[in-house]
Amino acid sequence: MKNNSLLNCVALILLFLSSSIAFATSHFETEEFYFVTSNNEKLSGIISRPKEFDAKSIIMVAHSYGATNVVEGNQYHNFRSQLTSKGITVVIWDKPGCGKSEGEFDINQPVKSSAIEISNAIKYLRQENEPGSDQIGIWGSSRGGWIAPLAINEEQSNIKFWISVSGTDAYENWDYLIRSSLEIEGYSKPEIDKIYGSLVDGNRLFWNGGDYDEYLKAIKLYKQNETVQRITGEKYVELVPGSKAYESDRTLYYQNRKKWLSNGYSFDEEAGLVVVVKDFENILSSFSIPVLAIFGGKDKNVDWRSTKALYEKTMGSNLTVKIYEKADHALKLSETGGYLESQEKSYQKYPYVDDYYEVMLGWLCANEFCQDSL
Incomplete structure (x- = not known):
């Protein structure tokens, strides 16, 4: 990650x-x-x-x-x-x-x-x-x-x-960019809501101290999406517990959370968005x-x-x-x-x-x- x-x-x-x-x-x-x-x-x-x-x-x-x-x-x-x-x-x-x-x-x-x-x-x-x-x-x-x-x-x-x-x-605008991109690509509103919901659920766990494995499960639908992969430039890879890639990403997950919190960012539960200022x-x-x-x-x-x-x-x-x-x-x-x-x-x-x-x-x-x- x-x-x-x-x-x-x-x-x-x-x-x-x-x-x-x-x-x-x-x-x-x-x-x-x-x-x-x-x-x-x-x-x-x-x-x-x-x-x-x-x-x-x-x-x-x-x-x-x-x-x-x-x-x-x-x-x-x-x-x-x-x-x-x-x-x-x-x-x-x-x-x-x-x-x-x-x-x-x-x-x-x-x-x-x-x-x-x-x-x-x-x-x-x-x-x-x-x-x-x-x-x-x-x-x-x-x-x-x-x-x-x-x-x-x-x-x-x-x-x-x-x-x-x-x-x-x-608020951070990544969520808006993703929803807009999915809409342009022809996804229906229910489909967009599911994919976007996966991103929000992952963010909620990330910011609120959620377990890494719970985060992977929550954000999977978002990361698997073809349009999201085109935007991020990251191909979806199923991370296997115990593998080198899994352990590296898990470490980065906790390091990033500490970094973002120390830089003053937070998560607005009601809006489901990251607060930048x-x-x-x-x-x-x-x-x-x-x-x-x-x-x-x-x-x-x-x-x-x-x-x-x-x-x-x-x-x-x-x-x-x-x-x-x-x-x-x-x-x-x-x-x-x-x-x-x-x-x-x-x-x-x-x-x-x-x-x-x-x-x-x-x-x-x-x-x-x-x-x-x-």
């Missing part, structure tokens, strides 16, 4: 924000950027500034799921070009163990740890009197929807705005900063309707929502919006929504975070 599939790939990185174009353009310049975390690890990234004038604000990127290659890959080039053209500096760094960043890469790095990185970077920028550091905001996609609120809650006086793209509610509703309700939330109406990775309802309930008039009805999790115009479709070779050629930057920059300028006259 690798990680109980609890925090597997629930998100696609928004690739339309990155490319491998030259390291500088006519209106912005980029330098390597370093700061030291509270764990005494040196993280490496890039800072892109407007070339001929001081920035009015700074946007920091809260990454989605997976490894990063910001510096060597010159990533988010288009994103940096668009924002610096309006007088906004962009700061991005590689996750620990990626690129030139120190530390060990953890694909399931706790979101709290990622939020602390943002606090550390803010402290450095303000100490250096970086132009625009009096108006710092966060842009975060998918998993960044957990990270950004935690950072804002910690740094409320220092973070002035938040842009959430394909954001999350308090505790007290999320109260955290969001405390915000007084402007927030822009962008969703794809066909997003089958993250339960965007639940997120939208939560945002509207907690942030009220501070919130602006933009929905692209025909877009998926990555804001691409896909047919089903499903995870499996996004893994097809042809998906790379799918178009993105065409006015994403206009919407985002218009909102930033309306809230006086950009140099609108440029």
Whole structure:
């Protein structure tokens, strides 16, 4: 058992924000950027500034799921070009163990740890009197929807705005991705309920101290399912008690439970879901900063309707929502919006929504975070 599939790939990185174009353009310049975390690890990234004038604000990127290659890959080039053209500096760094960043890469790095990185970077920028550091905001996609609120809650006086793209509610979204994928593949509701129920029963045992053999029995129907195996990339293997594979997986089962609990995650019995951020509703309700939330109406990775309802309930008039009805999790115009479709070779050629930057920059300028006259 690798990680109980609890925090597997629930998100696609928004690739339309990155490319491998030259390291500088006519209106912005980029330098390597370093700061030291509270764990005494040196993280490496890039800072892109407007070339001929001081920035009015700074946007920091809260990454989605997976490894990063910001510096060597010159990533988010288009994103940096668009924002610096309006007088906004962009700061991005590689996750620990990626690129030139120190530390060990953890694909399931706790979101709290990622939020602390943002606090550390803010402290450095303000100490250096970086132009625009009096108006710092966060842009975060998918998993960044957990990270950004935690950072804002910690740094409320220092973070002035938040842009959430394909954001999350308090719960882990693997369950939603599985149900959506099964529905797209043509399973009936009773069939989906049985398979999904097997996953929930397994999770319940995992989180509540259940015996490993009971867990294997409970989650068997889920793990045997062909669609689930296509999504996870894991073929079902019947584990025989006493075998090397059985003993290895059993050890990992108990190690993972200890790890997830120590990282602050828990299980909501009533919802049947893993809670990634505790007290999320109260955290969001405390915000007084402007927030822009962008969703794809066909997003089958993250339960965007639940997120939208939560945002509207907690942030009220501070919130602006933009929905692209025909877009998926990555804001691409896909047919089903499903995870499996996004893994097809042809998906790379799918178009993105065409006015994403206009919407985002218009909102930033309306809230006086950009140099609108440029």
